[in-house]
Amino acid sequence: MTTGLSYVAMRMASAIATLFVVSVILFAAVDLLPGDPAQQILGVNATPERIEEVRRQLNLDDPAPVRYGRWMWGLLQGDLGESVRTGGPVEQIVGRPALNTAILVVVGFGAIVAVALVLSALSGIREGSRLSNVVSLGALGALSVPEFIVAGILIAVVGLELGWLPAVSLVPIGGTPLDRPVILVLPVISLAIVGGAFGARLIRAAVADAARMPHVEAARLSGVPEGRVILRHILPAAIPPTAQVLAFLVPFLVGGAVVIERIFAYPGLGSLLVDRVSLRDAPVIEAVGLLQAAAVILAFQAADVVGFLASPHRRTAP
């Protein structure tokens, strides 16, 4: 067995390796996007000579592995390159949207976890109860509604009809979403309704699994008060699988944010990605993709570490 620290180091190493693989896939995928970037930049009336020249400037004529190597080399030195469409260093273009999305994802994550934990706690501990079934059914209902529909309904009712909250989430000029937190409410609710239902079902399953273990019945038969059964006998065993479930929420959030950001006109990575994909702005697309992948990978590694720390049989020597 291994100590916590060396385990974390091991997970980080595997995270970096995964990210590396993702970077190759990402680079290849962006490379395979239809359309010649040079043609895109120059427009329809570009001469073949000009296109050739721009291709040379962008090093598009080099074989893909060479271009990947160059990109990776820059990346390792902290240089994400320059936008081929609007100019400017990529880190500058990505920075603000990344912060905005991070805020949305973190707040959304918190909301989802809160919703999911409450729902699953209400239903998972005592499997088969009426409350459990109602929550389960409700979660299924919420799950089957795409987030853009939820968002649309919220905008129409809460934003426009009632006028309680802004229907779009415009970030104050030069500020951050936290300067006007009210703009986060509807996007976060949209994410939390779907994500919370999703999370609740999975957490409920994890908790129910933990609650089915023989030592739980034994604890009840030992007269341990129910509160303590839940806190000491069920939840600790449910932590590792729950951490995994919560990690699964991160890709959901990162993906969901793309949709939500567009609907609410929220200036995050999702909006940026959509724009830059249509512009074939490879360096920006790659940077955003890598950031998203890193967030997801990090979440899963964090879940593994949490699971590790919460499992005495893995954490301590036999």
Added chain:
Amino acid sequence: MNDERLSRRRFLKLTAGSMVALAAGSVLIGCGDDDDEPAAATPAATPRRQADATATPEVATAEATTPVATTAATSTPAATEAPTEEPAAESSGGGTVRIGGLAGAGGPIDPRAVTSALSYLAVNSVFEFAALHGDGELEPGAAESITSNEDATVWTLTLREGLRFHDGSPVRAQDVVASIAFMGDFETSPTYALQWIDVDWANLRAIDDRTVEVPLLRPRADYLESVFALYVPIIKEGTTDFMVPIGSGPYKVESNDGADGIVVVRNDDWWEFTPSVERVINVPINDPAARINALKSGEIDIAYQLPPAVVRAEEGNDDITVVQSSLGGAAMIFSMNTSLPPFDNPEVREALRLSVDRQTMINSVLLGQGQLGNDLVGLGFPGYNDQLPQRTHDLERAQALFAANGISELDILASDVAPGLVASAEVLAAQLAAIGVTLNIEELPADAFFADIPRLLNTPFMTMYFSNRPPSVHLPQFVGSTAVVNVTAFATPEFDAAMLATQSTTDEEERLQHLLEAQAIEWEQGGTIVWGFSPMIIAHSPRVENVKVISDGLIEFEDLVLRA
């Protein structure tokens, strides 16, 4: 309203650039022109706006040179509920207007590389232009005059006196030279450089502080209307950073942040008059539905570029004023390649033209929000050939022609580069099916359509759109053997001759005749079916007055007035 004043800043943007922008975001950045076609411009305006338009011409004309008074006149109709406020409100103006539009990728406010509606609006308000397409005529902008020698080989541009950049430095002839060189440079301005291909660069020079001489390599009698009045933003010599550029237009850039938007403040030293609204915030909202939501919830004042469905949905909503115009709209097209079978056969082209039920197209594809097309681009612009009969559908003859040529099946490449094009192909398929012709639709994603130009030029039949703009600008670009991109491969000697004449004939009247003739040839024999025009649609809150769609579908910030 003073049309002259309002349309001061009409200019045309090269379509190529907007095509790319469109491909990018399904945006309609149109190239519009004047309001000389009331049928096109006014239906969308509200009754109040119409009253506005009819109430004010004399005032405006009379006071064209007194900005304050003019502005007052502008706001009069708007102030029906608070008439007493007019003078004070007008003289000081002030306030902030927020416009929500497609921001695309954000980035610099660079006239060479406009990638989105918002930066286009910003370019238009920050930079002064040399000359402009006015209302049925050409008007000088920053230039006091633009004249040529007798054989149209040397053009001379004279600047107004006392023009200043936002930083206080004077606008010099050298800046104009730099601007022309800047826009005409293949290296930095590939989109616009072709426009300037006839310039004799070695001899382009400033004669004195206010005069520029532009020598040409061949006679170009049309140079003023098709080049100088098209897109000559005055850029300060040596400008390299366009994030916060220094222009000489009615608004100055206060901040430009891709994610948050662009903020411009009025330029109190603008040569023509002092704009009423103090600050305009260009808010990036890329989703059209989000734009209208933002407007309805009061987060913005103007929603720029909306889909036709919005007009339908917001009918009867008093809190929102919808403005729509063919200026800045798109010509919706079926494009037949005249060099590829079966469309190299004129009878097949004619059969297809006769098969299209244009009104049905407009009703079903554009939800009735659009104008009938007559196979020519430029509806509402000067030089548009409106003497040709409106093409109607004649199914019997079409069926006979198809049958005679043994056509029972056709393939079309469709892509929603302008919203509705794929739907139009589907409607066409239904219309053709009625006369026994099967239409197979191959759909291409919007962002892939313009990525492979050679493929498009080898496609016999496809959906297409062009920004609506004057025929004198459109035709040399896209039709004929000398066109930059001859989309339909249409190149008869008669057409080429007519086009050449429009460029080399110095006599205005004669030149117009050649232009009309070229259009007639294209109408008769060409491969373009323009079935309708999709309008530019803008919605705004009653708080803002004087929101006018002008050429290119632009809104001029200096015209806006806020109601108290």
Added chain:
Amino acid sequence: MISVRELDIRGHLDARILGGLCVDLERGKTLAAVGGSGAGKTTLGLSLLGFVRRGMRLAGGEVEFEGRNLFALPERELRRLRREAIAYLPQNPASSLTPTLRVEDLVGERRTDRSPSAEELLELVQLPGGRSFQRRFPHQLSIGQQQRVAIARAIANDPRLLILDEPTSSVDPTTQQVLLALVERLRDERGVATLLISHDLPSVGRVADEVVVLSSGRVVERGGALRVLDSPADPYARALVSASPDIGVSQPRTAAVAAESAPVLGVDGLCAGYSIGRGRGKRTIHAARDVSFDLAAGETLALIGRSGSGKTTIARTLLGLHAPTDGEVRLGGAAIPPRLRQRDRSQRAAIQLVPQDPEQSFNPRRSIGDGILRTIRQISGLRGGAATLRLAQVLELAQLDPALARRRPRELSGGEQQRAAIARALAAEPRVMICDEITSALDTIVQRQIIDLLKLIQDETGISLLFITHDLALAHEFAHRIGVLSEGRLVEIAPSGQFARRPQAAESRVLLEAAPSLSRTLATRQDATRPSAGGDDAARAVHNATSGAPGDASAPAEPNLVPGRNA
């Protein structure tokens, strides 16, 4: 003290689990409920806690504890009773320990004001009571230690009622003895009433005052322990008693093997170990040290020993699943490669395993028949009709109804699963079959059937069996020879009869004395007046077994034998 009246519990489709059951239990008495699996013993035990498992329901009757009907009590009150007055040790005590809690919490959680300290409780079950032990998690303990922690946890509340569900079936002999001694002590010192649920008749015979024999949820016989176990009246009770292996009465299996026949399997100087820990903490456990034995054709050799004595490691090494560090394995006189992947098909087929837990060894999503067919195809190379024919043959050999072969593993009873596992092993036509604790999870009647089946198979096929068990009585009557393992060494190997009469090694004597024997137990109790845990053989054996010093079993036993601090 506790009185069960007309208890009626129904299961799925209203099937009867318990019907009209009446049982009374007095303070200071021990009642044993015996019966085969499915008799409703566990359900009875749980009902004494006022608990009915999901899928079952209380259809009638009541359980009265100290004057209160448990089924009428609110959950809160019930929990309080369980916490303060009742102790319950579930069937598999190790699995009742919450893995995320430390020993101190597990034991401390159930302590009351009048309970001994955690340290005392641990020492009561012969575990170190020290701080470092208390800080451990269950996974850091051996199975035996886990079981004893579970016992300490159960009795930590100083209970008035003790419910033990099959306390001896899955625990090792040491723990078994600790537990029984503890039961006696609690009874004597604290007047605790005990319900002992078991099919382990020697244990029952040792501690029970009264016995009820359950069959299909009904009491078929009840009475004083000695009477019922000695001369049961009911036919089922009789079968139950006679199926129980008893080293005191059983006859050793005589050698039916021609002495001169060449050994089928030879093991020579086998050493095997495994390392645990990492880095500096790394150490090697020697699970097998210089083990040598032969196995003749048609012979059954029993390997016995306590848990951790190396039985399973030797089996794995023979199967090629564990690489030996030294020594060799010979098949028909020729050495075979140590690793499975180096062995050829016939070498692989020659040695087959019948595992301890057959259910887990079958794919849960496929039928038993499919699983066996897979082995046939892989090892025999048979296809199509030939494979199907072979399947039918082995099913018949294992006496498994072909209709059952279409079911999935979990749809079979424990005995049927074990027959299926035997059929699968036979499918390879092995020369040696290794049976690893294959009957330890079965009740005695089923166990008897399986043993009889194996004898039959051996007679028919002449197969050799390596029978790994901790049950000496069973080994004695089933094996031709018995080998005793202690800390990886084969300390003695001898024919069964000789072994039982004249054990040579100290460990052999210890095991022999600890071996369950109903007849001996009954005899002892009939001699003694009241079983003061002090003087009997079994108890002495406990002491020796748990003192960890097998070297000197002949030394007189410590008089006070109940584990405690006075040692």
